[in-house]
């Protein structure tokens with residue numbers, strides 16, 4: 304496995320749990336024991352005493368005979384020789400290779416982007432730097448209203464730091480959630496004291512003696528800040544695959560079994576673009592569930608010696624202050640959305656439909672709806688918009704009932 308994040312480590316672990324007894328090596332370029340990223344924009348930032356959460360304890364790798372190479376970068380993939388070349392000079396041979404390379408943060412191509420105090424958030428080191436800076440910050444600007452930007456804004460505000468969030472789109476999290484959820488979360492952050500400018504871009508970052516002092520937006524206004532978080536999305540790490548002649552297009556392109564055109568090479572997690580039956584088109588998703596389930600799926604293929612199609616229903620969560628958002632399916636592109644619950648009471652779900660078929664459910668502080676939605680989407684059990692919107696309809700029992708038997712097969 305190249306990449307010691309959620310997907311690479313899960314693939315190794317699932318191979319061992321499935322009884323694979325060949326050599327398993329996980330190569331990661333970060334020096335730390337592989338860790339969980341989600342807390343980095345949440346608990347880890349909020350609490351200076353919080354330690355990083357490892358994916359597995361150090362002894363686990365030894366106990367399962369998984370060779371973990373940390374702080375080691377794979378620089379070349381030689382498919383003909385079935386070898387990877389390491390940054391430290393060595394080579395490693397493989398029968399099968401899993402590319403679990405993750406993604407890296409997009410940069411902000413404006414003057415001043417490299418000033419001291421302009422930070423991004425992806426790795427543990429980024430989070431440590433950000434946490435240190437938060438301790439002394441007097442005003443913060445977040446560029447980008449996606450999940451990471453909003454989670455950070457909520458932590459910064461809770462620590463009493465005046466916080467401005469600048470988002471180029473007309474709503475926050477537009478790529479990931481429905482307009483209803485976007486509007487609800489934006490209003491919640493505003494009530495908590497985060498200033499949010501929509502439809503606004505940053506023209507440049509202002510610095511004095513190399514240190515950031517503010518941002519200038521496209522309307523010419525200047526906003527003070529001694530800490531700027533740039534959270535404008537991520538690009539997949541595809542260079543290793545592209546350099547080896549494998550096809551890429553905003554992700555390493557794989558088939559329904561997560562294989563590249565080279566049957567010995569797979570791609571999983573944030574770096575992979577795959578045809579998703581749940582979405583109906585090729586997607587690249589950035590979530591823990593996607594990465595971990597990809598790892599499991601590839602291990603299954605290797606264990607059985609037969610290609611295993613990837614069919615998991617995507618799900619995701621985000622914690623923003625008091626709000627827990629959980630998403631099952633992919634809500635963008637829905638034709639109809641209905642509401643269940645009461646946004647004014649701070650707990651509701653949005654059920655999204657395409658051609659009358661349920662495709663996604665976003666739940667704010669309604670974990671039972673989320674669990675029911677995952678079961679419904681996984682089984683393909685029908686639910687009408689009217690049932691979804693009816694508070695007296697027992698969603699939980701419906702999601703647990705046996706699917707209706709279909710008509711007898713005609714031979």
Ligand SMILES: Cc1cc2nc3c(=O)[nH]c(=O)nc-3n(C[C@H](O)[C@H](O)[C@H](O)COP(=O)(O)OP(=O)(O)OC[C@H]3O[C@@H](n4cnc5c(N)ncnc54)[C@H](O)[C@@H]3O)c2cc1C
Pocket residue numbers: 305306307308309310311330331332333339340341342343344375376377378403404405406424425426451540543571572573574588589590591592594618619620621622
């Ligand atoms: C701050 C933050 C908060 C998040 N919060 C949530 C959340 O609340 N819920 C959720 O579902 N998801 C969340 N995510 C997304 C989730 O963490 C990712 O989708 C998931 O970690 C992806 O796993 P991965 O294994 O594909 O990639 P990664 O975890 O990024 O691992 C890839 C690893 O490969 C390494 N690598 C790349 N190239 C090479 C090379 N050539 N040689 C060796 N190593 C290499 C990278 O440095 C990296 O360590 C969050 C992400 C971040 C950054």
